[in-house]
Amino acid sequence: MYWEESRECMNREDLEQLQLERLQSTIYRVATHVPFYRKRFKEIGLDPDGFRSLGELSSLPFTVKDDLRQNYPYGLFAVPLRDVVRIHSSSGTTGMATVVGYTRNDIKNWSNLVARVLTAAGVTKDDVIQIAFGYGLFTGGFGLHYGAERLGASVIPISSGNTKRQIQIMQDFKTTALVCTPSYALMIADTMLDMGINVNGLSLKWGLFGAEPWSEAMRTEINNKLNITATDNYGLSEVMGPGVAGECLECNGLHINEDHFLFEIINPNTLKPVEPGEVGELVVTTLTKEAFPVIRYRTRDLTRLITEPCGCGRTNYRMTRILGRTDDMLIIKGVNVFPTQIENVLFEIEGTEPHYRIVVERENHQDKATVLVEVVESIFFDEMKKQRQLVDKIKKQLASELGVSVDVKLVEEKTLERFEGKGQRVIDKREL
Amino acid sequence: MLKVRNLEAGYGKLRVLKRISMHIDPGEIVTIIGANGAGKTTLLHTISGLVKVSSGEILFKNNDLRRITPEKTVAAGCSLVPEGRLVFSTMTVEENLILGGYILAKKKKGAVDDEICRVYELFPVLKERARQLAGTLSGGEQQMLAMGRALMAKPSLIMMDEPSTGLAPLIVKSIFKVIQQLREEGNTVLLVEQNAKAALGIADRGYVLETGKIILQGVADDLLQNRDVQRAYLGREMDE
Numbered sequence: 001m002y003w004e005e006s007r008e009c010m011n012r013e014d015l016e017q018l019q020l021e022r023l024q025s026t027i028y029r030v031a032t033h034v035p036f037y038r039k040r041f042k043e044i045g046l047d048p049d050g051f052r053s054l055g056e057l058s059s060l061p062f063t064v065k066d067d068l069r070q071n072y073p074y075g076l077f078a079v080p081l082r083d084v085v086r087i088h089s090s091s092g093t094t095g096m097a098t099v100v101g102y103t104r105n106d107i108k109n110w111s112n113l114v115a116r117v118l119t120a121a122g123v124t125k126d127d128v129i130q131i132a133f134g135y136g137l138f139t140g141g142f143g144l145h146y147g148a149e150r151l152g153a154s155v156i157p158i159s160s161g162n163t164k165r166q167i168q169i170m171q172d173f174k175t176t177a178l179v180c181t182p183s184y185a186l187m188i189a190d191t192m193l194d195m196g197i198n199v200n201g202l203s204l205k206w207g208l209f210g211a212e213p214w215s216e217a218m219r220t221e222i223n224n225k226l227n228i229t230a231t232d233n234y235g236l237s238e239v240m241g242p243g244v245a246g247e248c249l250e251c252n253g254l255h256i257n258e259d260h261f262l263f264e265i266i267n268p269n270t271l272k273p274v275e276p277g278e279v280g281e282l283v284v285t286t287l288t289k290e291a292f293p294v295i296r297y298r299t300r301d302l303t304r305l306i307t308e309p310c311g312c313g314r315t316n317y318r319m320t321r322i323l324g325r326t327d328d329m330l331i332i333k334g335v336n337v338f339p340t341q342i343e344n345v346l347f348e349i350e351g352t353e354p355h356y357r358i359v360v361e362r363e364n365h366q367d368k369a370t371v372l373v374e375v376v377e378s379i380f381f382d383e384m385k386k387q388r389q390l391v392d393k394i395k396k397q398l399a400s401e402l403g404v405s406v407d408v409k410l411v412e413e414k415t416l417e418r419f420e421g422k423g424q425r426v427i428d429k430r431e432l
Numbered sequence: 433m434l435k436v437r438n439l440e441a442g443y444g445k446l447r448v449l450k451r452i453s454m455h456i457d458p459g460e461i462v463t464i465i466g467a468n469g470a471g472k473t474t475l476l477h478t479i480s481g482l483v484k485v486s487s488g489e490i491l492f493k494n495n496d497l498r499r500i501t502p503e504k505t506v507a508a509g510c511s512l513v514p515e516g517r518l519v520f521s522t523m524t525v526e527e528n529l530i531l532g533g534y535i536l537a538k539k540k541k542g543a544v545d546d547e548i549c550r551v552y553e554l555f556p557v558l559k560e561r562a563r564q565l566a567g568t569l570s571g572g573e574q575q576m577l578a579m580g581r582a583l584m585a586k587p588s589l590i591m592m593d594e595p596s597t598g599l600a601p602l603i604v605k606s607i608f609k610v611i612q613q614l615r616e617e618g619n620t621v622l623l624v625e626q627n628a629k630a631a632l633g634i635a636d637r638g639y640v641l642e643t644g645k646i647i648l649q650g651v652a653d654d655l656l657q658n659r660d661v662q663r664a665y666l667g668r669e670m671d672e
Contacts, residue, residue, distance in 0.1 A: 014455070014457070017435050017437070017453070017455045018455070020437065020453055021453045021454060021455065021646070021649055022649065024451070024453055024646070025646060025647060025648055025649050028645065028646075028647055029647070029648075032647075049450060049451055049645065050451075052437075052438045052451065053438075079659065079660075082659075083659045103658075103659070104657055105650075105654045105657050105658060108654070108657075109654075288650065290658070
């Protein structure tokens with residue numbers, strides 16, 4: 001099922017023509033209407049009328065979160081405020097808030113793109129969709145809401161919080177699709193368990209989760225606990241909000257709405273594009289936004305592009321789920337290493353617990369990384385040989401995944417400190 | 433069907449078209465709107481081979497149209513209905529149509545007659561006037577003749593330059609109806625218009641041309657909703 005087959009299944013050549021046309025007109029508009037971009041272009045001697053191919057994208061300057069802050073509140077708007085029909089803002093948990101705006105057309109496109117994501121994830125107009133994202137300045141609630149309405153589903157705008165009431169409504173209103181963060185989905189599941197509610201008695205079929213990074217293991221857990229098909233979707237308010245990319249029912253990467261957003265993956269240190277298929281920082285350029293276009297916005301999210309064809313028939317490229325944030329990235333012997341990569345390897349190996357620490361030191365001017373892994377108790381009762389084998393196995397798989405060799409030490413269960421919320425799993429002892 | 437990339441063209445030293453990129457998919461009506469002198473006609477003439485390309489690409493069904501003469505452009509399936517109709521006024525309606533089908537005459541016997549029948553079906557008034565001199569037709573009828581003449585070459589893309597110029601509003605309406613009908617029959621139409629509202633009303637997508645540059649593009653409905661387009665081309669003021 002497609003929402004807009006002609007756009008989701010385009011051949012590459014036609015897509016690139018469309019992207020070029022839209023990009024050229026976006027560059028024209030930002031250069032004409034946004035002093036910030038005009039100044040930036042002038043500084044680097046870029047002629048906005050000279051842009052001729054998508055290959056020249058890397059000649060354009062980056063935009064970063066701080067640029068948004070410095071132009072607070074309306075400095076980066078490309079239309080007068082009277083053309084803006086909606087204003088959203090990021091909470092500013094990591095600094096000053098940022099503000100984004102939407103014209104009537106932007107809202108229309110947004111709704112449409114979210115409808116694509118919903119359709120790809122299995123939702124149809126016959127579904128009853130419970131939107132447990134916060135409604136307000138955060139883009140999640142309204143973004144999904146408008147998309148679901150556009151699709152024609154029956155929308156329950158319950159917003160976030162009050163878990164027992166969520167469950168009550170889910171039962172009474174016969175909700176078939178749940179929209180929230182993956183962690184909240186788990187909380188709902190656990191609360192139901194506590195309340196002694198039989199999940200099989202629910203009408204729930206689909207779960208669309210986003211707004212925070214999660215893992216394949218978490219998906220399995222949610223699917224099992226709620227008896228649904230959970231999919232991942234991606235977006236960020238600086239670019240639009242939800243609807244930038246979403247998973248289809250193959251559940252193997254998120255299809256990017258490439259006719260509206262241009263994706264690049266760069267190495268966050270060199271700022272150069274990575275080799276095709278490599279992990280790096282996602283950089284997004286909007287192609288159709290009227291009120292708040294952005295050129296090469298550095299998302300700080302880490303992902304990788306999947307260009308292989310997908311079983312669902314959509315030709316739009318996919319991105320993997322968000323693998324982490326550039327802020328978490330480590331450089332060991334010049335190689336970029338992300339804690340989530342290590343987590344994934346450990347998750348695959350039997351006998352290990354998903355608790356670990358990465359200690360990075362410098363010995364004789366050489367980086368040395370050691371991964372401390374908790375293992376199940378029984379391993380320590382086994383012969384030394386078995387322990388050695390396990391260490392070798394982990395080492396080998398880590399080396400192949402990371403592209404750099406690291407040491408591995410096994411530690412007993414529950415010896416590593418536990419975290420509530422965001423953990424600090426990296427201990428960097430290097431003095432640089 | 434048609435892909436134009438970074439097209440530049442002009443007359444002598446005068447650069448009229450500046451880095452134009454646009455495309456048309458089969459079965460679409462695409463409109464190019466813009467003020468007088470924006471370069472709309474030059475764009476159509478450049479695609480038709482009447483104006484030389486300075487740089488950039490024109491791909492029509494993956495054929496390079498850049499160095500092709502106008503008659504070969506027509507043979508490739510791309511016909512132009514020129515601004516101001518330019519019918520041969522001292523010839524009859526039917527003679528005008530036969531001329532339009534000159535590339536068919538070489539191919540198959542009876543092909544021209546078949547095509548004339550088709551055009552008469554689309555424009556019954558032309559059948560009534562078949563033996564009349566084209567110069568004696570009304571403006572609206574001449575426009576239909578110009579369209580019929582272009583259709584005689586069985587184009588896969590038909591380009592129309594300001595079909596509404598100088599016509600009464602009611603006639604414009606019927607001309608635009610015919611354009612929609614052409615699309616329903618599977619034709620692809622590139623429509624250049626100053627009458628932005630009417631053109632966007634029937635088009636799937638549009639491009640806004642200003643001093644030789646495409647400054648906006650998008651789905652026709654979005655352009656109708658765009659405040660800049662409204663202010664500049666739809667005569668609607670912000671205090672609407």
